[in-house]
Amino acid sequence: MEMEMEMDTPEKKTQIANPIPKFEESPVFNYINNLSPIKPVKSIHVTQTFSSLTFASLPSIFASPQVNSRKESRFLKRHQELDLEIPKDSNAVADSDNGKDTAGQNENAKKLQGNLDVNINVREASADPVDESFEFVIELPQILKYDCASPDCDVALPETDAECIAQQPDGSVLQQHTENHALEIEGDAKGISRQEGDPVQFSLDGSNSKSTDVLSFSSPNDAIAFRGLIPTSPVISTGLLTSLVSSAAQYEIYGSPERRQLLHQITSDGHYAEEDPSLLTVEAGMETDEFRTEMEECLNKGEGGDGQGLVPFGYKMSADMHRGMRRRCLDFEVAEPPRKSSDVHGPSSSSLVVEQSKSNKASKDKQPIHVKQGGGSKKRILPGIGLHLNALTSSSKNIEQETVLPECVPQLSTSNQDNMNSIASENEMDPAVNGLQLTEYDPTQAFVNYEEINQLSPRKRRRRDLSGEPEACKRCNCKKSKCLKLYCECFAAGVYCIEPCACQDCFNKPIHEETVLATRKQIESRNPLAFAPKVIRASDPVSEIGDESNKTPASARHKRGCNCKKSNCLKKYCECYQGGVGCSINCRCEGCKNAFGTKDGSIVTGMDCETEDDSEKSEKGADDHLAWTADGQKNLERNDSVILSTPSHLNRPSLPWGFPPKTNQRMGGPGLLGTSSSFMKQPPPQTSPDDTLGILCGGTPTVGIIKGTSPNGKRVSPPHTNSSSSSPGQRTGGRRLILRSIPSFPSLSQQH
DNA sequence: GAGTTTGAAACT
DNA sequence: CAGTTTCAAACTC
Structure with missing residues (x-):
């Protein structure tokens, strides 16, 4: 009996509640409350991603309209779901939201309603x-x-x-x-x-x-x-x-x-x-x-x-x-x-x-606690958390820290299919692939990697965190740009700045949502692709797959190409290198020695690169590489001709927006993984395109753990493991997945 | 941690 | 479009 009543009531409650702030006072509300033992708790929803705030475009991106609409409400939904019996929650949540985002109040309410429906269904289903x-x-x-x-x-x-x-x-x-x-x-x-x-x-x-935030799905x-x-x-x-x-x-x-x-x-x-x-x-x-x-x-x-x-x-x-x-x-x-x-x-x-x-x-x-054990292999940083989806994708540096969890894989397969199906399919996600990934995953290695990371000097770690995660959890240090220019990594990534940021006079916060959006628009008006992933993978996943073996890392290319003069495209100053892709004819770089592929098409092997680097700079370079796995990438290239994608690429990408589909980036080959431990940190493995993993893992980091051998057994192929690669930085296997599944926030341009 | 280098972004 | 300036990350010490 109660169940039925609850089932029925929630809808009414929620529906009413949303629009009416003081619904709580209503007799109905009280009645409901009485029914449920649980007391409503007010949740605070804080989202840092722009998307959450507003990017209207997002919805369009998502395959299912509902998803979009739900986005913000997600967390609301959850509450409701959680509170199914607790009407107040929904209300409370709505209230809280409203309180925080006055602007979005109405929207939230609407969302809530929409959510309510969902919730109801759920209940009915599982009653x-x-x-x-x-x-x-x-x-x-x-x-x-x-x-x-x-x-x-x-x-x-x-x-x-x-x-x-x-x-x-x-x-x-x-x-x-x-x-x-x-x-x-x-x-x-x-x-x-x-x-x-x-x-x-x-x-x-x-x-x-x-x-609540936590609960809310971004x-x-x-x-x-x-x-x-x-x-x-x-x-x-x-x-x-x-x-x-x-x-x-x-x-x-x-x-x-x-x-x-x-x-x-x-x-x-x-x-x-x-x-x-x-x-x-x-x-x-x-x-x-x-x-x-x-x-x-x-x-x-x-x-x-x-x-x-x-x-x-x-x-x-x-x-x-x-x-x-x-x-x-x-x-x-x-x-x-x-x-x-x-x-x-x-x-x-x-x-x-x-x-x-x-x-x-x-x-x-x-x-x-023995974090290492579990955590070791799995340390998750959730770089993505709090950040815009894009951000998740982009971050790659920290990949090492994050390890890919096997878990992710399974999810990927399912979730992807369900949700992102389209994307996943594009990416070549195969259920089998997922399975493969799992198989390959070696917890032990992951663990090792984790330890390695830990062992890194504080400084290195910090860098990794900053750089790597950045993508996931980007952090900026802007002083003059107010975080409203592309100079700001956070802004560029489509995410709001967060506490970890050391920026000054930051306007890239939800509070200044309007400003942020306006600025973003302005920038996009100037350059529609300003917020598009900088690294573009080959458009055809399919073709890519087939071609993977042949493709060099260069298959993924920087959107505009770099203009390096002194770094020889061997440092992160180079966007191509940073993105884990080779330079292309679009690059105007001088003395290109991009490890992922020079603009003339030649690929410098990791060894070569290193050698050069060493000669030039040497060790540090090596270190750096390790940090981000550049080495790994290199290795991959050698072995598999895998294409690395930069974290950002991976993350954002492409998918949704119209950006050319990334080609599949193949991650490093098994060889790489096998060879260098550092490499392993990176990533990803995987199968399907990054996306898959990302989605699954979501946050899980992953990592490289996955084995070098091809994850999927399927794809493992020496030629390339799957595409997805993760570029070194990108490693973020999990995140990538996320990206695919969820489009980062759409670029305004696309919307138009 | 401070300073330098670098190259993208922004501006002209 | 090219040149210059600004900016912040990457890097070095």
């Missing part, structure tokens, strides 16, 4: 325990986000765990519990409030709160992901929960023992929960070696089976969700600094994610 579990699942991402938030976050794990769990044979058990989970969740929610930490709130409500895909969730089986949801829990443990999300308990409870059935130590043990194990093991298992499974078979549909969904979460990376990063042990225990920190994140950090301090 049962599943729904509940679903809700729970939704929240999980938040937790993950938190993890991510931690600076070190290596958290990629969570996703992996989730996947693993889902796949595990034990899944049956999980399923059984699933229903209970939902129930428990509610119960926990209630109970949570009782408990000191209000852990429950934390997890559940946290989403609503600031954490990409259109997110919406899709949700859809997938709906259908997902209870098992999946359960898996997610479990994964979340485990992940949380790994990341120390639980800041305090108490929280852990809560989490455990939530995770497992109510039965196990509080009192069942076994659960704890498991989780604990997860944190350490076991976690790794599981991951590996998952990977293996993935390998064995094509993504499809092994990976449950829901699985994919989860992945998507994760992606959404990851985007928040920025937030996390921001949060990092604040960590304080004191924060950790905030007694009743009902508060939000922020607190949690802090707690996590704190907990870490207190309780050393």
Whole structure:
């Protein structure tokens, strides 16, 4: 009975609520509230990406209209979904949004309504325990986000765990519990409030709160992901929960023992929960070696089976969700600094994610967690988080830090197909490919890479972060441009500046949305391609595929070509080099020695390049290369003639907008990977074009981990692994995927 | 961390 | 379109 009522009520509520701010006061609202045990939490939605703000164009880009419309509302949706029973949430959310973005109030309201429909559907579809579990699942991402938030976050794990769990044979058990989970969740929610930490709130409500952002999916895909969730089986949801829990443990999300308990409870059935130590043990194990093991298992499974078979549909969904979460990376990063042990225990920190994140950090301090294990391989930085999709794509430098998670792969296959289908298809995404990727992925290596990264001198790391992630999480240091010119990487990437930016007088913030948009328009009017990816891949994916072997890295080219005079196109000063592509006839560079291919068509082998570099500069150059994997790229080229794409390319790209389809960039060949560890950091592998991975991984970084050999077994071909390459910088395998699936924000020009 | 170098972006 | 200036990242010390 309740279910039915809830089902019905939500729609009405939401519909009404959106438009009416004070809906809360209405009798209906109260009634609804009474029905649900959960109390609405106000969520704060902060999006840094322009897209979220407004780019109208985005919608056009997305394949499905709904997606666009949903975009902003995503997070709203989630809340609603989460709160299905809680009418207030939706309202609250709407309110919060309104509060923040007055401009978008109306839009939000509309979106909400649209979302409501979606939500309703979901419920109907799953109407049962599943729904509940679903809700729970939704929240999980938040937790993950938190993890991510931690600076070190290596958290990629969570996703992996989730996947693993889902796949595990034990899944049956999980399923059984699933229903209970939902129930428990509610119960926990209630109970949570009782408990000191209000852990429950934390997890559940946290989403609503600031954490909301985390939940909100930046990409259109997110919406899709949700859809997938709906259908997902209870098992999946359960898996997610479990994964979340485990992940949380790994990341120390639980800041305090108490929280852990809560989490455990939530995770497992109510039965196990509080009192069942076994659960704890498991989780604990997860944190350490076991976690790794599981991951590996998952990977293996993935390998064995094509993504499809092994990976449950829901699985994919989860992945998507994760992606959404990851985007928040920025937030996390921001949060990092604040960590304080004191924060950790905030007694009743009902508060939000922020607190949690802090707690996590704190907990870490207190309780050393073996991040490396899980995180090591997976460290995710979520570069994309908080940033515009484009940004995600673009970032490549940090690829190393990020490792590709096997998980991603599966998702890719599904999610891509569903959502981005078109894009994916273009890119040659094959389900099989996905599977391949998984197979190739070598957690161990990833781990190694991760360590390497860690070992890097602070400075190098910093650079990587800055540079690499940048794409994902770009950071600028503008002093005079106000971040309203293309000089600003953030602005150029279509993302708002965030805390990590050291810019001065920055106008590239949501607050100045109008200014940003106006400026952007102005720039585009001058140069329609100003915000287009600088590196363009070959247009035909298909042709590319076929040609890949033949294509040199140059297959991807810088849009306008470079104009280097002194760097010989061997440094990042060179946009071509930075983008991981060879120079072309469009370049006016002098003394071109671009490792990815000189403008005269010759390709300097990595060795050659290095040699030259060495001779010229030597070591540093080498170092740098490593940092970004330029070497890797080089290697790739040699081996496979893979085309590297710059991060930015990858990211943005192309797809949606009209930019020529990127050719598939092939990543490095196996040889590369095999050869240089540094290389491995980079990327990607993968199969399908980057996009695929990106999508899947979403945030997962990945990395290079994936093996050099072709990921897909399919494509592995020596000729090129798949296209997608990731350029060194780009590595961002996951992100790339994102890009494809989600068009970065469209360039104004395109819109026109 | 400060200073230099570099080349794109912006301006003329 | 070419030349110059401005700018911020990349790089060096």
